[in-house]
Amino acid sequence: MKICANKVSAALFLFSSLWVASARAQNAADAIDAHLVAARNAAGFDFTGTLARLCVAPRAVPGVLRDEAPGPPPARDTWFIEPAKVFDNLYFVGSKIHSSWALTTSGGIILIDTLFTYNSEEEIVGGLKKLGFDPAKIKYVIISHAHADHVGGAKLLQDRYGSRIVMGGPDWDSIEKSVNGYPAGKPKRDIVAEDGEKITLGDTAVTIITTPGHTPGTLSMIFTVKDNGKPLTVAYSGGTAFNFPFTVANFDTYIKSQSKMAAAAAAANATILMSNHSEFDSATTKIRMLASRKPGEPHPFELGKEAVARYFVVAGDCAQAEKLKIEQQAK
Numbered sequence: 001m002k003i004c005a006n007k008v009s010a011a012l013f014l015f016s017s018l019w020v021a022s023a024r025a026q027n028a029a030d031a032i033d034a035h036l037v038a039a040r041n042a043a044g045f046d047f048t049g050t051l052a053r054l055c056v057a058p059r060a061v062p063g064v065l066r067d068e069a070p071g072p073p074p075a076r077d078t079w080f081i082e083p084a085k086v087f088d089n090l091y092f093v094g095s096k097i098h099s100s101w102a103l104t105t106s107g108g109i110i111l112i113d114t115l116f117t118y119n120s121e122e123e124i125v126g127g128l129k130k131l132g133f134d135p136a137k138i139k140y141v142i143i144s145h146a147h148a149d150h151v152g153g154a155k156l157l158q159d160r161y162g163s164r165i166v167m168g169g170p171d172w173d174s175i176e177k178s179v180n181g182y183p184a185g186k187p188k189r190d191i192v193a194e195d196g197e198k199i200t201l202g203d204t205a206v207t208i209i210t211t212p213g214h215t216p217g218t219l220s221m222i223f224t225v226k227d228n229g230k231p232l233t234v235a236y237s238g239g240t241a242f243n244f245p246f247t248v249a250n251f252d253t254y255i256k257s258q259s260k261m262a263a264a265a266a267a268a269n270a271t272i273l274m275s276n277h278s279e280f281d282s283a284t285t286k287i288r289m290l291a292s293r294k295p296g297e298p299h300p301f302e303l304g305k306e307a308v309a310r311y312f313v314v315a316g317d318c319a320q321a322e323k324l325k326i327e328q329q330a331k
C-alpha cells in the first residue's frame with residue numbers, strides 16, 4: 001500500500017511539475033506573442049519594412065561580431081539612384097538601399113551618413129553637384145554608426161574637404177580596433193558626440209541623442225526641416241536591425257534606447273520619422289511620391305506625431321519579443 005502511495009505521489013509530482021513547466025512555457029509564448037501583436041498593430045501601413053525585418057525575418061543570430069573585409073562592389077544598377085530635393089533644406093544623396101541626407105544651412109552643409117566606400121563618391125559628391133551644391137561646403141558629417149554602409153565615405157570627405165566627422169565614442173573605438181574593415185584607410189578620430197549635444201552650423205542645429213544598441217555608439221538625431229517654409233521636426237533613428245550579439249543585456253540596451261528616442265521625439269513634437277535604410281522609413285518610395293505631389297497635399301514624409309511614436313513601439317516590442325526568446329531558450 002505504502003509503495004503504491006509513493007508511486008501515486010511521484011506521479012502526481014511529475015504531473016504537476018510538467019504542468020507548471022508547460023504553463024510557464026505557455027505564459028512565455030503568450031508574452032512573446034503579445035509583443036509581436038503590439039509591434040504589428042503599431043506598424044500599421046507605415047512601418048511594414050521595419051516590422052518585417054525586426055519581428056518576422058528569420059533570425060540571423062551573431063555570436064561574436066566579425067571584423068570582415070568589405071567584399072567587391074556590387075553592380076552599379078543594384079544601388080545607383082538619382083539625388084533628390086526632399087524639403088526646402090534637406091536633400092537625398094543616398095542609394096537605392098541606404099540614405100545619406102544633406103541638410104543645407106546658412107553656413108554650409110551638414111551631411112548625415114556616407115554610404116559605402118564604393119558609392120559615396122558618385123552618390124554624395126556627384127549627387128550634391130547635380131543638385132547645384134558644392135561638396136566642399138560639407139562642414140559636418142554625422143555618422144549614425146560605424147558600419148560599412150554608413151561610414152564608408154567619411155575618410156573621403158575628411159581628406160578632400162576637411163569636413164568634421166561626428167561619431168559616437170564607442171564607434172570611433174571600433175574603427176580604431178578594426179584590422180580588416182578599412183582596406184582603403186580609416187577616417188581619423190574627430191568629434192566624439194555627446195548625448196544632447198547640438199551640432200550647429202549657420203542657422204541650423206542638429207541635436208544628438210545617443211541610442212546605443214545597434215552598435216554601442218549609435219547616434220540618433222532631432223532636427224528641423226522646412227516644407228515650403230513650414231517648419232517640421234524630424235526624429236532620425238540611427239540604428240535599427242538586431243545584428244549584434246544576442247544577449248539579454250544587449251537587448252535591454254537597445255530597448256532602453258527606443259524608449260529614450262521615443263521620449264525625445266515626443267518632446268520635440270517630431271512628425272517625421274527618418275532612418276538610414278529605405279527598408280525602415282520607405283525613403284525612396286516617398287521620394288517617388290513627392291514627384292507627383294499636388295499643391296496643398298501633405299508631404300509624404302509627414303506622418304504625424306502619433307505615427308512617429310508607433311515606430312519606436314515597433315522597434316521596442318520586436319526587441320522585447322527577441323529578448324524573451326533568449327530568456328526562454330536559456331531555461
Ligand SMILES: [Zn+2]
Nearest residue numbers: 145147214239
Ligand atoms: Zn548598421
